[in-house]
Amino acid sequence: MDFTFNDDQLAFREAIGRFLMVEAAPETLRELWETDSGRSPDLRGKIAEQGLTALSVPESAGGLGMGDIAWSLMTQELGYYGIPDSLADTAYVACGLLQGLPESLGGRQGWLERVADGSLRIALGDPVNPLVADAHLADLLLMAHGDEVHVLSREEVALEANPSIDASRRLRRVRWQPAAATRVASGEAGRALWQQTLDRGALSVAGQLLGLAQRMLDLSVDYVAQRRQFGKPLGAFQAVKHQLADVAGKIEFAKPVLYRAAASLERGDPRAALHVSQAKLACGEASWLAARHGIQVHGAMGYTWEVDLQIFMKRAWALDAAWGDRGYHKARIADAILAEGAELGPGHTFREAS
Template structure:
C-alpha cells in the first residue's frame, strides 16, 4: 500500500490550512462559541466559496467526486483548527449517504447540489449516536429507522421533527435528541438497502472523527510546545526539563502511530476493503487515544491552567473529549475489533500481517 499523497493533494491540504489559519483563529473560535447558535453563517459561506463543500459530491451533481483518502487529509485540518461547524457531517458523511442512492432518486437529485453550493446543512442521525449533531440547525435530517430486515433511511426536513437540545462540553457542538415518526413518504431506502448505506456511513463517520482527533492532537501538542518554550522556572524554560520533554514526546509518538492507521482505514473505505469495519474501528481508537493523551499531557505541562477559559488549549481539549464518543465510543469499537480479531474468520497467523486481502 502506498501512503504517498500526490502533489495536488498536498497543495489542496496546504491551501485549506492557510484559509482556516486566517479565518478561525482562537479568538474567533471563542466568539463563535459564545453565540446562541454556535455557528457562523459567514464562515460557512467562505468555506463553500473555498470549495470545501463540493469535495465528496459526485460530479453529476456539481461536485468534485473526491474520495475518502482526500478527506483523511481534510478532516485533520478541520480538527487542527477545531472549526465550529458540522461541515464534515454534511459534505462528507451526509453526501456519502445520498450518493449511495440511485441516480434518479429525487432526494439525491435535490439535496446533493445544495450540499455542493453550501446552501444547506445536513444532520445525520445514526443509531450509534444517541444525539444528532446540528439537528436544530439542519435543513435536512437523514435518520435511521431499524426494521425487521435491516435499517431504513429516512429524509425529513426540520419542520417534520421535534428537536430537544442536549448540552455538550464543546461549546460549538450542537447536539439534540430527535423525535420523529417514520412513514412511507419520508423513506428513501428500504431496510436491506439502508443497512448497507448505514454501515458504510458508520465507518465513514468513524474515520471522519478519527481524522479530526489526529488534527486536534497535533494542535494541542503544538500549543503545549509553544507554552513550555516560554514558561520559565528556576531561570530556564520548562521545556528544557527532561520530564516535560518525555510527556510531549509520548504524545508525538502516539500521533505518529495513529496517522498510518487513519490512512489505512481511509484506503479501505475508498477501495471497498473487506475488513473496512475493523480498520475504521482501529483508526477511531488509535486517534482518540492520541487526542486524549495530547489533552491530558498538555494540561499537565500547563500546570493545570490549561482548563481555564483564558488558555487556548481548553477549546481543543473539549472538542477532543466530545468527539471521543461520537460515531461509537471506545467500548463499541473495541467490541467490533474483538469480533473481527477473535472470530472464526479472523486474519491471524504468521502470514496474516502480509496478506494483501486485508485491504481489498
C-alpha cells in the same frame, strides 16, 4: 500498500490549512460560540468557496469527486482548527449516504448540488449517536429507523437541546415518526448504507481527533518554550520533554492507521469496518494523551476560557464518543480478530482486497 498522497490532495490540504489559520483563529471561535446558534453562515460560505463542501460531491453535481482518502487529510485540518464537526457530517458523511441512494430519487441531485455549493446543512441520526449535532440548523435530517433511511425536514421533527462540555457542539435529541413518505431506502440496501455511514462518521471523527492531538501538542510545545521555572524554560526539563515526546509518538503511530482505514473504505475492502475501528481507537488515544499531558504542562490555567488549550481539549473529550465510543469499537475489533478463520499476522495486514 502505498500511503503516498498525490499532489492535488496535498495542495488542497495546504490551501485549506492556510485559509483556516486566518479565518478560524481561536479568538474568532470564542466569539462565535458565545452566540445562540454557535455557527457563522459567513465562515461556512467562505469554506464552500474554497471547495471543501464540494470535495466528495460527484463532478456531475458540481463537485470535485474525491473520496475517503482525501477526507483523511481534510478532517485533520478541521480538527486542528476546531471547526464544528457538522461540516464534515454534511460534506463527507451525509454526502456519501446521498450518493448511495437511487439516482431516480427525486431531490437527490439537487441535494448534492446544494452540498457542493455549501447552501445545504444536513444532520445525521444514527442509533450509535443518541444526540444529533446541529439538528436545529439542518435543512435536511437523515434518520435511521432499523435498516430504513428516512429524509425529513426540520419542521417534521421535535428537538430537545442537550448541553455539551464542548462549546462548539450544538446537540439535540430528535423525536420523530417514521412514515412511508419519508422512507428512501430499506432492507439490505438501507443496512449497507447505514454501515458505510457509520464507518465514514467514525473515520471523520478519527481524523479530527488526530488534528486536535497535533494542535494540543503544538500549543504545549509553544508554552513550555516560553514559560520559565528556576531560571530556564519549562521545556528544558527532561520529564516535560518525555511527556511531549510520548504524544508525538502516539500521533505518528495513528497516522498510518487512519490512512489505512481511509484506503479500505475508498476501495471497498471487506475489512473496512475493522480498519475504521482501529483508526478511531488509535486517534482517540493520541488525542487523550495530548490533552492529559497538555494540561499537565500548562497547569490548572489550561482549563480556563482564556487559554487556547481548553478549546481543543474539551472538543477531543466530546468527540471521543461520537460515532461509537471506545467500547463499541473494541467490540468490533474483537469480533473480527476472534472470529473463526480470522486472517491475522503481517502477511494479511497489507494484503490488497481481492
